[in-house]
Amino acid sequence: MELLTAAQMRAIEQAAIKSGDVTGLELMERAGQGVVDAIFEEWPVLDRRGASPSRSPGYLGPDEEDPLRAVVLCGPGNNGGDGFVVARLLQKQGWAVEVFLCGDPEKLPPDARVNYERWGAKNEVRVSAVDSAPLADDFLRVPKGIDLVVDGVFGTGLTRPFAGAFSMLANAPVRDLLRDRGVKVVSIDAPSGLCADSGRILGQAIVADMTVTFHSKKLGHVLGDGPVTCGAVRTKSIGLETLEDGQIVHTTEADEVKLSKGSVGHKYSHGHALILSGGAGKTGAARLAARGALRVGAGLVTLGVPPSAQMEVASQITALMLQRVDGADGLSETLEDTRLNALCLGPALGFERARALVPMALAARRATVLDADALSAFAEDPGALIAQLHDECVLTPHGGEFARLFPDIAAQMNEQLANGPAFSKVDATRAAAKRAGCVVLFKGPDTVIAAPNGRCVVNSAVYERAAPWLATAGSGDVLAGFIAGLLARGLAPMQAAETAAWLHVECARQFGPGLIAEDLPEQVPEVFRKLNI
Template identity: 55%
Template sequence: MADLLTTAQMRATEAAAIASGTVTGLELMERAGAAVVAAIAAEWPDTAPTRAAVLCGPGNNGGDGFVVARLLQAAGWAVAVFAYAAPERMPADAEVMRARWRALGPVAAFAEFDPAAFDLVIDALFGIGMTRPMPPTPQAEALRARPPRLVAIDLPSGLDADTGSRIEPALSASLTVSFHTAKPGHYLAEGPEACGRLVLADIGLSSSPEIPLPEAAPRAARPLRLIEAPTMPLAKSARAHKYQHGHALILAGGAGKGGAARLASRAALRVGAGLVTLACPQAALAENAARLDAVMVLALADGYSLRGVLGDARLNALLLGPGLGLARARELVPVALASKRPTVLDADALTAFADEPQALFEFLHPATVLTPHPGEFARLFPDIAAKLAAREISKVDATRAAAARAGCTVLLKGADTVIAEASGVASLNAAAYGRAAPWLATAGAGDVLAGLIVGLLARGGAPMQAAETAAFLHVECARAFGPGLIAEDLPEALPGVLCSMAC
């Protein structure tokens, strides 16, 4: 998995590289500028050099912009540079780059910039350093209303590098070129929409010394990880039998309410659980049996009955929530959690405790995975959700805080699904850019995700890895099927996805 560095972590990485003597700040700027020009040529290979404006801010991002201006002019572009701030406010390295450009051409004031006069605009205003809104200007409004091709260096101005929130007035790019690693804001919240196409460039920091973390540093201080592949093994041993791949128990609700649990059951079986049993009230048994073949069905009346069923030690992973019903969830969840088996709680199993979240937290154990959507998250963690809504914290920080409070793994759903364990280790499954899967916004998709997680838990996956792998496969199945997807299609797309990884 790739690391996504926050603003502070990226600055520390650059400072450590410079301090080690492996690179200078000026060399990093030259490489960054060259990478931007190369990305422009690759993005629009048939575009002849014409008129380009470079907007340079008061920091090192502006220094990168001056390099881009110089290199674009050398490539035949007619370049005009507009400075957002007075030169005395620039860092030393950026001022050197400004002076190098000044030997070739003038620097005009930002107020003189007219977007309509240019075919290409380079946004080198703030990059990862933006923390407060830009004052509204006619130039920014013109860029927002009728943008030319806009290339952002690091991030479009107005996008928070750590949260993905837009700080209005914010710009949107056709192409964003960032360096060393992507930043959380490229993938979180509004980041993908604002960035256009994202290109990452190696500017020589990969070979620099890693920044050591103090032994006592919390694991939350480590970078957010971007999920790019399954994080647990998916292949099966040729000599294993079904019970060696686990037996998942999925608890369902009453008659007419079993669709969600059936979706989850099929997903659990498709992802490789050796056996899956759906347990429902007697009145719903015939309905579920008529719709399921490889998934076994079991009549289960109440919590007392569940205690008896859990006497079978081969039932090694549990799912409660999809279509379960609130009253049934309140009765069964404590019994299931008391068994200390790996357990996924979704949907009704979360909503049932909305009035008293602490009562749920007292039952939870480290092998539990909570899978709330934003509404369920707000009901369980109202204070954390309020800070997230107010943009005081990022979705990553919110999920980490929730996992620490719950003492287990939390998966907060969305196109930017964040997964965190109680220690603070966090990862991101982003359905963005080339992995965008808007078809997942369909009824039942979350039930399939919960089924994938419990199936992977049954196979022996650790909670964090099962959640990460399930989230990754969930998106890949949607991408494999494409438009027109309904939830029933997701488990059926899974064999092809798994085969593409192993066949």
């Protein structure tokens, strides 16, 4: 699935209009119809044939004498034009509709102006200046008995903090009031206040029950605060074709070819991964990673441990192998075995051991996962690590590790902006991958994976793929192991990172509540079976 920026979506729309296949007015009409269709699909009780749930919850039949009521908030751009279409279509269905405009009608874009005039020819439009203060005491003078609020204020066109009279809908007391009254809030394209490119909130944002977007989801729907503000996201086609654009971001999906094994071969046909461990009492993270690497199909997995941890690890493992690795010289000797084709360093490795072993591992020029301590150990001089990286590496930082390794990029992503679009997690991960010259997997519920060539995917564990149980100690170690195991099997770094991230979430969803890190590798067989692998 494609994830677009606001600019990419505008380019797709403009290309269709310039080709003569469709007019802007036709696109606006299709968008408005898509919103109305989505409302009735999501809440059938709001179909004109149903009763008003907020005022007659026990009513089982048509409610002709007491029509459903909607308030439609229209902004100064084309998102507002969509809102006027929604208002007209709801009224045609028998709804009582009140429309508010934020901005000067004379300054509306041409297509939005046409729909403003169509509505205004027979109905009132209450106009509020863009910068007018919120009227907290009278809720925009809207009657209490409303069923639906449609947010068509800014959508994907937001470039400055959300303010003005309509911004009162972003306040928690007003949201609570709407919720208590059973009022549904629907945003067109994106909740006003949400940056559609980054998922960051500019000023404050409306929290919707549902967001209806068009053609394809936008980055802001799955990044940052997007999932918190959008509610359910429904995508409606408006008859557009996607442009060829090498910078379009995609979401990760299962690929059976990448995960299945052939019917012939032996253990070395599927690679040999080496996972380096920390010292005594700190081997659990590496053992989690090693178990993950073995479960995803690496033919062999060896734990490289210091002398102090040999007995501890030996008493904990069976299918995993054990190799003494004492410092850089020990690793150099171990790597003389050329069948070791994938390395993983970082989980509870310890800073001192990481600084000793990482340079030797990178000098071997083999597929390498660097996680946790392997990244943070170089926080004082991240350039020293970056200079040693090669294109067979995968870096897997969480937010803190990312900031230590790429402090200037992280600062740009976290900068408080007066205007949008904001520098996004996608922008940050792409910049980091380009600087590092290798794949970067920036962890989180909105995990972003980027390659130096600009390819980027988002593995978003939100909405129907939410996996909050992954917020548990050791889950990231298992992810590092999944990547190492897939690298051992011969997947390219970007493929290995994408596939592992997707599998990581699926394993968590397979187990469900109560998950701990040890459970993740044990879900792999069932996930594979569901994929017919």
